[in-house]
Amino acid sequence: MKNKKVDIFNVKEDKTLKKIICFLLFLGMVVFPGQAGVAANRNKEVVKSDPWVYTITHRTVVSNPDTESIYNIQVTIPLMNDEQPVFQEFLGEELSPWPVKIIEDKKGTRLGVFHIAVLQPGEEKVIEQRYAVRNFGIDYKLDEALIGTSYSRENFDAGYLAEEKKIESANNLVIQYARDVVKDETSPYQMARKLFADINLFMTYQNEPEESINQGAVHALRTGIGNCEDYTALFIAAARSLGIPARAQTGYLYLPREQSGPPFINEDGSLDITLMRHTWPEILLPKQGWVVLDPTYTLTVNNGTRKDKVVDWSKFGQIAPGSRHIFFTYGRSDDAFIEIKYSGAKPQVDFSENLVFGHHIFPFRDSTTHWAKDSIRYLSHFSPPIIGGYGNGLFGPDDLVTRAQLAAMLNRALSLDYHVSQPQFSDITPGYWGYADIAAAKGAGIVGGFPDGTFRPEKSVTRAELAVIIGRAFNFPRIFSDISFQDLGQPGYAWADEGIINLAESGIVAGYPGNLFRPEKPVTRAEVAVILSRAMDGTFRLANKSEGLNQE
Known part of the structure; x- marks a missing residue:
């Protein structure tokens, strides 16, 4: 049986898939206050505001462009993580068809396994996943006096401190960089702030050429350029090298005022969120819990004849109501892929993703035609x-x-x-x-x-x-x-x-x-x-x- 992997978040342009890139629009908008609510994150309060409900659809079309039949096709597709961050609620999912089985990989990513017995020449099969979520703006209201300085009593997975592919936290260059940034600071909170500020000012956002992006923490440190994947990898690697648990979140960056027109609007009125793919870090602070941040934003101010970068602290422990970080899974985007195994001719795979407002799923496969x-x-x-x-x-x-x-x-x-x-x-x-x-x-x-x-x-x-x-x-x-x-x-x-x-x-x-x-x-x-x-x-x-x- 042949094996084919298609990275749904960061793939090369070819005849099987459109190019899907991690695209970041710089923020320059008015923030609209919303109706606030309060929820608990560990034993500290966070303020959630301006709730919106979205339905996200992932659609995979497997087709046979050949003149010979394809047999025993097994398609493995990443599913939305049902463990959600504090700024998002998982309302349900509709999987069509229902997977043969749902499994988890070593990192806890949910995977749906689908089976197609045979695909005749010219035939196609559609595999669709729909997820309804309630998403909030959030302010963690961080108070340094209430944040601990030791993880001795924390219970977290040691993997959040470990080195992994593209997060080279044990690399001497990364370790020295992190130490130079934080100097004698010992507070995890202050160390994280210093890393956030330095990476935000040091890095320059760049999405091309392809060989310069998604290369990991060491490459980002050496070149000072990269996309959201690289900003995130460098921050997580540096944080872990200092003993601060950190992990990546992957999903979508939705800026309503910026992304309401072409090329985002589909003919059916849904939003094409392919270009909104985004990855950002999350850190664990003692006595506080997991806190989201996003060092990828670039904020500039006019200073006479030049423009200077300044640190955008509104992206540390906050998501303003005017922007939306819509969570999909934990881990970097290149951890998620569609894997296809098959016998016979090579199938073609096309992947698309879109968003509509509101709750538009029916999660029960045994009641889809029921009178009730x-x-x-x-x-x-x-x-x-x-x-x-x-x-x-x-x-x-x-x-x-x-x-x-x-x-x-x-x-x-x-x-x-x-x-x-x-x-x-x-x-x-x-x-x-x-x-x-x-x-x-x-x-x-x-x-x-x-x-x-x-x-x-x-x-x-x-x-x-x-x-x-x-x-x-x-x-x-x-x-x-x-x-x-x-x-x-x-x-x-x-x-x-x-x-x-x-x-x-x-x-x-x-x-x-x-x-x-x-x-x-x-x-x-x-x-x-x-x-x-x-x-x-x-x-x-x-x-x-x-x-x-x-x-x-």
Whole structure:
């Protein structure tokens, strides 16, 4: 089997791929303040502002330009890292087709493995990955007095201090450079600032010629030129040589005011983010945690007849709301590649990447054609999701819902804030996964127990129970119409009749052919998704609710 590797972040121009370069536009824009929020980074506060949601699409087209068939094609593609930095939230992914398997390499990069049995002459297969993220501007509010000077109690991977390809932290030239820059300084915070300033002023950004870029820390130090990869490699190598844990982040540099027109706008209105590829460093500071910085920016000021470089400190421990560092994975861009193994003729590979605003993915491969898809999508797009899957792209729409699961969904949907010390059920203990959700739902008067003092968390929810619980949770007003069902008033379920009719009047529930409601029937995850979406958003409600014949 033949083997072919295609670097998706830094590849040469050839007939298989467009050239993808690490392109940096110099920042010269007004920073727009956003609505601030606060999140924790270790035990220190960082201020997050101006959240935006993006959907990023990576599209790989494998085609056969030959006259002979290609067999047993295995395509390995890097996936977005689900461990996100503090300035970004991972909202979900949609992989089409779903990989044969998802693995991790030695550095922890997620890789999707796809298989194509045969590719006939002239045929092509499309492999697409879509990721939804919420991205923020960020200010770490670094206070030197609160940042430690020792890593003795820190727990981090020793690899963040190790030498690796293009990060030659054990090279004598790099070691001497770092020592000359920091001199007698011993504070990791101050050493990092000095390295940041020196590299920012010393280096000159250059993206061509190809043999002068992406050559690593030593080459950058000797020449003083390079692109974002080289700035990052030199900073990380120098920081590690001084005992400061450092790593690279790779993704996109999106400058909205600069990148809103050609050549960035595709015909479909999406942004072509190929030229926005960017790499930047991150350091670990004692008692603070991981802190992002970007020494690649060049800031100049007019000084009479000349322009002088000045250190842009707004890029140390900050990402201004007017710019966006959209994270994809840890490591340099040349760590990520598409690997193709095949038998027969040589396949052609074309790779593209784009961005659209908003959340536009459906993450569950077992529900893509399900009648409840729109409701499942709606509830899964909340942060955190009101409903989630089982992992591996599965939702299980036809699985039954337990009482504990329903309590958890309602707690997420309503953000219940009842500080109940315990659910007060004999079969619910603090170690149970749904303990807090059941306690909150009981405290809000939404759920109750059985006469014997139990809650029975693993018991399936019936349609009668769901109608009453949803009615308590959302408190819909009575309309007093003539809606009814022939099978109401059954022994053991008559207590739910009023709740069922109330929800039917409100367009939340409907029945089955023959004007039956079937109150005893256990509800599925799909049915709960539909009824909950109707309760939360009027656009999902039934238009012909008076007929009462729509099956959920």
